[in-house]
Amino acid sequence: MRKWILVGATAALMAGCGPDEVTAADFEGMQVEKVESKPAPAPTSASATESTPAATPEATPPDPEVVTVPVGEPLDVGGGKVVIEGHEVYENGVPGYPDYQGAWVAVRFTYTYQGTEPVETGSFQDVMLVFDAQDRTFYPDDYATIDLSIDAGRDTLYVPLNPSVPQPMLLAFPITPDSSDLEVRFKDVIDPYAKPLVGRVVL
Secondary structure: OOOEEEHHHHHHHHHOOOOOOOOOHHHOOOEEEEEEEEOOOOOOOOHHHHOOOOOOOOOOOOOOEEEEEOOOOOOOOOOEEEEEEEEEEEEOOOOOOOOOEEEEEEEEEEEEOOOOOOOOOOOOOEEEEHHHHHHEEEEEHHHHHHHHHOOOOOOOOOOOOOOOOOEEEEEEEEEEOOOOOEEEEEEEOOOOOOOOOEEEOOO
C-alpha cells in the first residue's frame, strides 16, 4: 500500500498556518514524499538476519527550479501550460461586493491541460500564491474567486478540463493596503508535483 505524506510548507498550511507564515522559498520547497508500507518480514535465523543488507533510503526529490516569465508567455509546468494574462488591483474593496472589503488583487490566467482524459480542477491553495516586496504571502479566497471568475467568464474552481482546450481562469487574493511589487508564483493546476518547477511572474 502506498501512502502520500505532505511535507514542507504544505504540512504547515494544513496545520492552520496564517497567511504570512509561508515564504516564497517555502512554497518552492513544497513537495510530496513517497513512503512505502510493507508487511513485516517473517522471522529468520540469527545468521540470516546478520547477512541481510540494510535498506537503502529513497533519494530526496530535487528542489524545484524557479522560472521567471513575462506576462503573456506560456510556461509548461508539467501537466499543462499556464499563461498569466494580467491582473486588477482593488484598493478599497471589490466593486459590487460589499463583503469583500479592503485591498484585493485578481489574477487572470489560462491553463491548457495536456493530459489524455478529462479532469476536474480542485483547490488552488497549494497551486498559486501572491507575494509582495516584503515577502508576505497571500492565498486565494474561494468565495471571491467564484464570484469574480463567474463575472469574468473564467470558471476556475471545480470545473472540467478537456485535453488541449485552453481554460480561462481567475483567482482573487486579499492583500494588504501597503502591498507593492506583487508577483505570482504557481505550479501545475492539476498536479502541483508533476514537475520540479515553480513559475514566477511579476505583476
